Amino acid sequence: MADIVKELVSGVVETVLKEILKKTALRTTTKRKKRKTRSSTTGRFTRTGSTANKPARKQVSKRRTATARSRQRSR
Numbered sequence: 001m002a003d004i005v006k007e008l009v010s011g012v013v014e015t016v017l018k019e020i021l022k023k024t025a026l027r028t029t030t031k032r033k034k035r036k037t038r039s040s041t042t043g044r045f046t047r048t049g050s051t052a053n054k055p056a057r058k059q060v061s062k063r064r065t066a067t068a069r070s071r072q073r074s075r
Contacts, residue, residue: 036045
């Protein structure tokens with residue numbers, strides 16, 4: 001009798017733990033796939049060139065100096 005109760009309790013505990021672990025698992029969002037471009041003449045998918053051969057872009061935004069920040073505060 002004790003074995004049956006012990007087995008029943010352990011089975012319930014195991015299933016509850018499995019449910020809890022299933023719910024706490026991290027869910028990541030699905031990544032969107034980019035559409036492949038087709039060649040206009042052959043209709044086959046074309047390869048895109050690698051980004052390694054592009055030169056680096058120059059930095060456009062500049063950090064504000066202390067005087068520029070103080071001027072903005074005083075407005």
